[in-house]
Amino acid sequence: MENITVLIVGAGPAGLATATCLTQFSIPYVIVERENCSASLWRYRAYDRLKLHLAKEFCELPHMSYPADAPTYIPKSSFVKYLDDYIGRFNIQPKYLTSVESSTYDNDKECWNIVTRDIAECTTINFMAKFLVVASGENSAENIPETPGFQNFPGEAIHSSRYKSGKSFHGKNMLVIGSGNSGMEIAYDLATYGANTSIVIRRPVHVMTKELIRLGMTLVHHLPLNIVDNLLVMAAKFIFGDLSTHGITMPKVGPMILKSKTGRSAVIDVGTVGFIKKGIIKVQGSISNIMGNIVKFQCGDEIPFDAIVFATGYKSTANMWLQNGESMLNNNGLPIKEYPNHWKGENRLYYAGLARRGLAGIATDAKNKANDIKSVIGSMYG
Numbered sequence: 001m002e003n004i005t006v007l008i009v010g011a012g013p014a015g016l017a018t019a020t021c022l023t024q025f026s027i028p029y030v031i032v033e034r035e036n037c038s039a040s041l042w043r044y045r046a047y048d049r050l051k052l053h054l055a056k057e058f059c060e061l062p063h064m065s066y067p068a069d070a071p072t073y074i075p076k077s078s079f080v081k082y083l084d085d086y087i088g089r090f091n092i093q094p095k096y097l098t099s100v101e102s103s104t105y106d107n108d109k110e111c112w113n114i115v116t117r118d119i120a121e122c123t124t125i126n127f128m129a130k131f132l133v134v135a136s137g138e139n140s141a142e143n144i145p146e147t148p149g150f151q152n153f154p155g156e157a158i159h160s161s162r163y164k165s166g167k168s169f170h171g172k173n174m175l176v177i178g179s180g181n182s183g184m185e186i187a188y189d190l191a192t193y194g195a196n197t198s199i200v201i202r203r204p205v206h207v208m209t210k211e212l213i214r215l216g217m218t219l220v221h222h223l224p225l226n227i228v229d230n231l232l233v234m235a236a237k238f239i240f241g242d243l244s245t246h247g248i249t250m251p252k253v254g255p256m257i258l259k260s261k262t263g264r265s266a267v268i269d270v271g272t273v274g275f276i277k278k279g280i281i282k283v284q285g286s287i288s289n290i291m292g293n294i295v296k297f298q299c300g301d302e303i304p305f306d307a308i309v310f311a312t313g314y315k316s317t318a319n320m321w322l323q324n325g326e327s328m329l330n331n332n333g334l335p336i337k338e339y340p341n342h343w344k345g346e347n348r349l350y351y352a353g354l355a356r357r358g359l360a361g362i363a364t365d366a367k368n369k370a371n372d373i374k375s376v377i378g379s380m381y382g
């Protein structure tokens with residue numbers, strides 16, 4: 001049993017940002033990570049052509065800027081390099097291959113009792129921590145919706161987090177399910193590698209350019225959200241034209257308001273829309289079931305596919321190991337408390353990176369948490 005001040009669960013960007021902010025106040029912490037490296041999402045679970053979707057000014061972690069000559073949209077490999085530099089600069093030393101199995105609040109001792117497993121040694125290590133920071137990510141498990149007949153699909157079926165590139169799919173009939181940023185970009189990638197690509201777009205989605213999103217994110221500091229939204233929607237209509245004839249409809253709520261209310265992001269077009277307009281990528285509606293290699297769509301179409309990519313998002317798994325978290329996390333493992341109060345639970349429990357607000361949200365939350373922990377420590381011992 002180790003007695004510690006703060007335990008941080010997860011060494012992704014959110015855990016690292018929190019660690020750095022605590023270090024600024026000389027608050028000791030232990031950071032545990034189930035994988036063999038930091039930011040495993042970016043190193044092992046992201047496709048090759050991925051760049052940060054948002055401009056670099058919205059993607060910095062606290063206390064360290066990108067190099068001045070960094071491109072506006074940082075490629076995956078440069079982002080990983082930035083995180084490695086960040087870890088070095090602030091001397092962050094995660095305990096790797098250490099997975100949190102459970103954590104319960106001990107009312108008598110007024111501590112979090114955390115059971116972790118050392119994956120390499122197959123041993124258990126217990127921590128007693130005054131403060132617990134949940135930084136295990138919104139993307140800790142794959143979300144694959146149940147589809148009748150899917151078990152018997154004879155081809156390859158993978159989640160987007162295992163997709164690297166379209167190289168091995170040349171000439172194949174491919175179905176991408178899901179129309180978020182990952183799905184739209186993977187469909188584009190497949191098509192550029194010569195796969196015969198279809199994409200399932202079930203619900204309305206805003207399609208924007210990365211420049212429009214950058215403009216929108218800047219304007220929201222000066223103008224009301226609905227005005228920014230009207231501008232973005234007008235501009236998107238001007239740039240892309242009416243996409244409803246191609247199977248892409250716009251949500252009724254504008255992109256910035258939708259993001260802030262539901263966490264759903266607009267899609268940033270990387271060339272997919274051009275391919276859709278030319279018929280190179282085919283748009284499909286909802287699937288009703290799968291029979292062998294034939295996918296049946298609700299519109300009645302029946303099309304054979306060689307492989308399927310599920311770009312159907314992720315789940316947080318914090319609710320599986322955080323006991324007495326029931327009152328604090330919903331079924332999706334995300335905080336019940338709404339923005340901007342989402343980052344703080346009861347009994348000195350904190351959330352990092354669970355507000356669907358990307359790296360900018362992570363940076364702000366990390367500073368808030370460190371300030372709060374500092375003031376609680378001050379009132380406990382001061």
Ligand SMILES: Cc1cc2nc3c(=O)[nH]c(=O)nc-3n(C[C@H](O)[C@H](O)[C@H](O)COP(=O)(O)OP(=O)(O)OC[C@H]3O[C@@H](n4cnc5c(N)ncnc54)[C@H](O)[C@@H]3O)c2cc1C
Pocket residue numbers: 009010011012013014015032033034035038039040041042046050051052053054058059098099100101135136137138139140182317321352353354357358359360362
């Ligand atoms: C394809 C993709 C592109 C994205 N692009 C952008 C972008 O351009 N801009 C932006 O702002 N955001 C983007 N995001 C959002 C993304 O979620 C954040 O950028 C960021 O990676 C989240 O950081 P995190 O630390 O909260 O979570 P993660 O990076 O998922 O890190 C959480 C860590 O916790 C570990 N962990 C989980 N459970 C346990 C456990 N029980 N015990 C120990 N460790 C555990 C995991 O292994 C993981 O390493 C993107 C996301 C994806 C999937």
Ligand SMILES: *[C@@H]1O[C@H](CO)[C@@H](O)[C@H](O)[C@H]1NC(C)=O
Pocket residue numbers: 035036037044
């Ligand atoms: C770390 O884990 C990944 C898969 O999660 C694996 O591909 C890689 O080889 C491992 N690296 C080391 C050094 O063990």
Ligand SMILES: *[C@@H]1O[C@H](CO)[C@@H](O)[C@H](O)[C@H]1NC(C)=O
Pocket residue numbers: 173196197198282303
């Ligand atoms: C490409 O896919 C479409 C269905 O989306 C199909 O109708 C067509 O026959 C496929 N082309 C080839 C060459 O397989």
